[in-house]
Amino acid sequence: MNDIxxxxxxxxxxxxxxxxxxxxLLSGLDRADYLFLVRETGLTKGNLSAHLARxxxxxxxxxxxxxxxxxxxxxxxxxxxxxxxxxxxxNQLHSLVVDRPDLAPRGRPASAV
Amino acid sequence: xxxxxxxxxxAGRGAAYWYEDGLSEMAFGTWQLLFGxxxxxxxxxxxxxxxxxxxxxLILGPCLLLCRFAVRRLKERxxxxxxxxxxxxxxxxxxxxxxxxxxxxxVLLTAGAIALASVRWPSIPDLHSPIWAPIFLGTVVAIxxxxxxxxxxxxxxxxxxxxxxxGVALPVVGITGTTASGMICVAAGMATVGLGARALRxxxxxxxxxxAGGS
Numbered sequence: 001m002n003d004i005x006x007x008x009x010x011x012x013x014x015x016x017x018x019x020x021x022x023x024x025l026l027s028g029l030d031r032a033d034y035l036f037l038v039r040e041t042g043l044t045k046g047n048l049s050a051h052l053a054r055x056x057x058x059x060x061x062x063x064x065x066x067x068x069x070x071x072x073x074x075x076x077x078x079x080x081x082x083x084x085x086x087x088x089x090x091n092q093l094h095s096l097v098v099d100r101p102d103l104a105p106r107g108r109p110a111s112a113v
Numbered sequence: 114x115x116x117x118x119x120x121x122x123x124a125g126r127g128a129a130y131w132y133e134d135g136l137s138e139m140a141f142g143t144w145q146l147l148f149g150x151x152x153x154x155x156x157x158x159x160x161x162x163x164x165x166x167x168x169x170x171l172i173l174g175p176c177l178l179l180c181r182f183a184v185r186r187l188k189e190r191x192x193x194x195x196x197x198x199x200x201x202x203x204x205x206x207x208x209x210x211x212x213x214x215x216x217x218x219x220v221l222l223t224a225g226a227i228a229l230a231s232v233r234w235p236s237i238p239d240l241h242s243p244i245w246a247p248i249f250l251g252t253v254v255a256i257x258x259x260x261x262x263x264x265x266x267x268x269x270x271x272x273x274x275x276x277x278x279x280g281v282a283l284p285v286v287g288i289t290g291t292t293a294s295g296m297i298c299v300a301a302g303m304a305t306v307g308l309g310a311r312a313l314r315x316x317x318x319x320x321x322x323x324x325a326g327g328s
Contacts, residue, residue, distance in 0.1 A: 024123035029199050032127070036197025040126065075198065090120060 007096065013058045014089045018043055019051050023060065023078065023086050031064075031077040052076060060085055125266070131201050132265035134192045135312025140180040142305030148173055149298025156292030191313075195320040247293035251280035254301050269308045273301040 014023050021041045026032060037048055055061040060082030065074050078086070131137060151169040158165060254277025261270040280297030283289070288296065 020120065021123060024120050025126055028124045028127035028202065030202045032199040033193075033197050036130075036199045039197055073198070093120065 006092070010092055011085055011089050013054065013060065014085060016051075018047065019055055022048070022051055022055065022076075023082065026061065026076060026078040027083065027086050029077075031075045033073060033075050037076065055082065058082075058085075125264075127199055128201055128264050129266040130196075130199050132261075132267050133196075133312070134188070134316045135309035136184050136187050136191065138270075138305050138309030138312065140184045140309075142302045142307075142309055144173065144177055144180050144302070145298050145305060146302030147176075149295045149300075149302050152291050152295030152298060154295075156290060156295055191317070195317075195322055246290050247283045247288070247297055248281050250294040250297050251277045251283070253277070254280065254297060267312070269312065272304045272308060276301045276304055 014020055018041065021043075022037060025037065025040055034045065034048065037043075037052075038045055041048065043051070052061060052063060056063055058081075060079060061076050062079050063074065063076050065072065067073060148169070151165065151173065155165040155169070255274045256277075258270045258272075258274030258277060262268060262274075277297060280293070280300070283293040283296065
C-alpha cells in the first residue's frame with residue numbers, strides 16, 4: 001500500500017470495528033459459540049447476530065446450529081475465504097502502519113496505530 | 114480496535130482463553146508430577162532404574178494424550194457453560210499423525226538402544242544418568258514455561274520456569290542424574306498443579322455457574 005487512496009481498498013466487510021473484532025477472535029480459533037463471542041466482544045446478542053449474518057453473507061463465516069442435549073448450541077467458524085480475507089486485510093493494515101509511519105499520530109509509535 | 118496491535122491481540126485471544134481456567138495446567142502438572150516421581154524412583158533403584166524409566170515413559174507417554182481428552186471433558190462441564198465454547202485451532206491431521214507416530218517410535222528406539230547397550234556394556238546405568246541430565250531437563254522446563262507464557266499470556270507459568278532454571282544448578286550441590294531430573298519435574302509439577310488449582314478457583318469465583326449453558 002503506497003498510496004493513501006489504497007485505504008479505500010480495505011475490505012469493508014471486515015473493516016467495520018465490530019466485525020473486525022469477531023473475525024480477529026475467530027482467526028485464532030477453530031470455532032466458538034455465541035456466549036464466547038458476546039462475552040469477548042461486548043456486543044449484544046442481537047448486534048452480534050446481525051454482524052455474523054453480514055459475515056455469513058460474504059462467505060467469511062460458517063454458522064452451525066446444533067443441540068447439545070436439549071440446549072441449543074450455535075457455533076461459528078471462519079471459512080477459508082474468511083481467513084484469506086482477514087490475512088489480506090492484516091497485510092494491508094500492516095503495510096499502511098509500517099510503510100507509512102508518517103500517517104501515525106504524533107507521539108505514538110507507528111506499531112500502536 | 115482497529116489498530117494493528119489490537120488485531121494481533123484479538124487473534125491470539127483464543128489460545129489464551131484455553132488456559133484461563135487452569136484446567137490444562139492441573140492436568141499437565143499432574144502428569145509432570147507423576148513423571149518426576151517415576152524418575153526419582155528410577156534414581157533410587159539403580160539396578161532396575163533403566164527398566165522403570167522406559168516402562169514408565171511408555172505408560173505415561175500415552176497418558177499425555179489422555180490428559181488432553183480429560184481437560185476437554187472438564188471444560189465441557191466447567192468452562193464452556195460459564196464463559197462460552199471456543200475451540201483452539203488444531204494442527205492439521207497429517208501433522209498430528211506424524212507427531213503421534215514419531216514420539217512412540219523415538220521412545221521405543223531409544224529404549225531399544227539402551228537395552229542393547231546394556232547387554233554389551235554393563236555400566237550403562239551410570240552413563241544414562243550423566244551430570245547433564247538435570248541441566249537438559251531444567252532447560253526444557255524453563256523454555257517450555259516461556260513458550261507457555263507466550264501462548265497463554267499467563268504470567269504464572271514463570272514459576273515453573275524459575276524452578277527449571279534453578280534445577281539446572283542442582284549438579285552444583287552434588288545432585289545429578291535421574292534423581293535430579295525427577296526432582297525438577299516433581300517441583301515443577303507441584304507448582305503447576307497448585308497454580309492451576311488457584312486459577313480454577315479464581316475462575317469459578319469470577320464466573321459462577323448460572324445454569325444457562327446454551328447459546
